[in-house]
Amino acid sequence: MEITFQFDWAAAFGSIPHLLPGVPWTLLISFGGLAIGFFIGILFGLLRISPLRWLRWPAIVYVEVFRGTPILVQVLFIFYGLPQLLGSPINALTAGIAAIAVNSGAYISEIVRGGVQSIERGQREASLSLGLSRSQAFRYVIWPQAFRRMIPPLGNQGIISIKDTSLFSVIGVGELVRQGQIYIATTFTALEVYFMVALMYLVITWTLSILLRQLERRGLAGQ
Amino acid sequence: MNDDATQPIVRMQALNKHFGNLHVLKDIDLEIVPGEVVVVIGASGSGKSTLIRCINGLEEYQLGKLEVDGSQLLPFGKSNRALQRIRTEVGMVFQQFNLFPHLSVVDNITLAPMKVRGWSRADALETANRLLERVGITDQAHKYPAQLSGGQQQRVALARALAMEPRLMLFDEPTSALDPEMIGEVLDAMRELAKEGMTMVIVTHEMGFAREVADRVIFIHQGEITEQGEPESLFDNPQHERTQSFLSRVLTH
Ligand SMILES: Nc1ncnc2c1ncn2[C@@H]1O[C@H](COP(=O)(O)OP(=O)(O)OP(=O)(O)O)[C@@H](O)[C@H]1O
Numbered sequence: 001m002e003i004t005f006q007f008d009w010a011a012a013f014g015s016i017p018h019l020l021p022g023v024p025w026t027l028l029i030s031f032g033g034l035a036i037g038f039f040i041g042i043l044f045g046l047l048r049i050s051p052l053r054w055l056r057w058p059a060i061v062y063v064e065v066f067r068g069t070p071i072l073v074q075v076l077f078i079f080y081g082l083p084q085l086l087g088s089p090i091n092a093l094t095a096g097i098a099a100i101a102v103n104s105g106a107y108i109s110e111i112v113r114g115g116v117q118s119i120e121r122g123q124r125e126a127s128l129s130l131g132l133s134r135s136q137a138f139r140y141v142i143w144p145q146a147f148r149r150m151i152p153p154l155g156n157q158g159i160i161s162i163k164d165t166s167l168f169s170v171i172g173v174g175e176l177v178r179q180g181q182i183y184i185a186t187t188f189t190a191l192e193v194y195f196m197v198a199l200m201y202l203v204i205t206w207t208l209s210i211l212l213r214q215l216e217r218r219g220l221a222g223q
Numbered sequence: 224m225n226d227d228a229t230q231p232i233v234r235m236q237a238l239n240k241h242f243g244n245l246h247v248l249k250d251i252d253l254e255i256v257p258g259e260v261v262v263v264i265g266a267s268g269s270g271k272s273t274l275i276r277c278i279n280g281l282e283e284y285q286l287g288k289l290e291v292d293g294s295q296l297l298p299f300g301k302s303n304r305a306l307q308r309i310r311t312e313v314g315m316v317f318q319q320f321n322l323f324p325h326l327s328v329v330d331n332i333t334l335a336p337m338k339v340r341g342w343s344r345a346d347a348l349e350t351a352n353r354l355l356e357r358v359g360i361t362d363q364a365h366k367y368p369a370q371l372s373g374g375q376q377q378r379v380a381l382a383r384a385l386a387m388e389p390r391l392m393l394f395d396e397p398t399s400a401l402d403p404e405m406i407g408e409v410l411d412a413m414r415e416l417a418k419e420g421m422t423m424v425i426v427t428h429e430m431g432f433a434r435e436v437a438d439r440v441i442f443i444h445q446g447e448i449t450e451q452g453e454p455e456s457l458f459d460n461p462q463h464e465r466t467q468s469f470l471s472r473v474l475t476h
């Protein structure tokens with residue numbers, strides 16, 4: 001029997017220059033969306049633990065809605081649905097960033113809430129007993145400790161969001177998967193090209209993992 | 224601010240505190256004058272912690288009157304302004320130390336003087352170093368709390384509270400979380416503080432220490448002050464049957 005080894009390394013490497021233009025788009029959508037999502041997450045995460053009920057429930061609704069629906073539906077809604085509401089089109093890049101922002105924001109608010117709530121009550125009591133105001137106690141004592149505990153789950157969310165951007169090929173934004181599809185349409189080398197696309201995602205996510213691990217190690221020096 | 228030595232620094236009148244349906248403090252009347260060392264004893268769950276936590280507003284009460292260092296602390300935690308002012312004048316040491324784990328020893332101590340009192344870093348550092356020496360912690364200023372023993376951590380916690388130059392110090396079982404061999408070093412530091420004239424309210428199970436440093440011992444039973452007096456009379460000649468049975472239980476081991 002003849003073994004036919006069909007993986008064409010030349011085709012794989014040949015695809016790199018055609019895929020690379022997708023990398024900045026993938027990075028821009030992921031990190032742009034995550035940066036906004038981080039602020040949304042802090043805002044809603046803190047609202048979620050507010051002593052005031054009418055501040056808590058919008059945060060609960062937000063998290064439940066965006067965590068409970070698929071990100072693909074969210075981006076389709078933003079890209080195709082919202083323009084009907086607004087009467088003007090939204091470009092694909094904006095839609096992609098917005099989808100990552102609102103989606104990661106929902107998860108990050110849960111991370112923020114969990115991080116803040118994980119700090120022992122005694123930390124706040126010690127701060128207040130020293131005369132610090134509630135906001136000073138939060139800023140100098142609770143938040144720095146909570147943030148350290150949030151780094152690993154935030155990193156996780158970052159990696160998930162980077163991979164989520166691959167779904168946005170459906171709205172035609174020129175990220176990695178989209179570039180791959182365009183190239184395959186002319187060369188029919190799906191195996192090699194998707195292999196390279198996967199590899200590029202791995203390089204991005206690995207780099208992020210390594211950076212985060214270093215950040216974590218430095219952050220833990222004080223514990 | 225109240226500098227008149229004859230005026231009580233704590234004045235509690237018919238203070239009542241509930242946790243839901245649980246009536247934890249019942250009509251507590253208590254006055255503490257500057258320089259006095261008051262030790263609070265009683266069984267677990269009798270309300271000792273709750274009592275001293277009311278003094279710096281970590282617990283709110285529902286009924287009665289409470290005045291600390293000349294400021295009224297209103298029921299239901301309604302006196303925000305006064306509360307923060309009182310807390311700058313009242314220090315507290317906790318059973319679990321509650322040091323800030325993300326800050327070095329010296330930063331634990333300088334945080335509040337800088338942020339609350341507005342001291343310069345240099346002034347705060349000088350005070351921190353002086354206090355560390357006083358509680359017997361040297362060459363550890365730049366370590367983190369986790370790198371210290373329990374006894375050292377508690378002495379740092381004491382220094383941290385003293386850095387605010389409080390007029391009153393509250394201690395909630397400061398040695399209960401310590402290994403036996405470290406209890407002495409913390410009690411020594413407290414003894415020293417008492418000698419210097421600090422006004423102190425101490426919840427403790429260390430009866431020998433109480434007898435030695437207390438001007439007055441208060442026995443609490445189920446949220447009521449059952450009996451109080453000088454340590455000699457309360458320990459050697461308790462009047463109330465509940466006090467007798469409590470003391471016979473704790474003093475036999
Ligand atoms: N936050 C709270 N919520 C509800 N009940 C509480 C709370 N804190 C204390 N209690 C209850 O109030 C009562 C008095 O508690 P407190 O902590 O003041 O007792 P204690 O004398 O300090 O006891 P221990 O020696 O065990 O520290 C106990 O029955 C306790 O279960």
Ligand SMILES: [Mg+2]
Binds near residue numbers: 271395
């Ligand atoms: Mg207690």
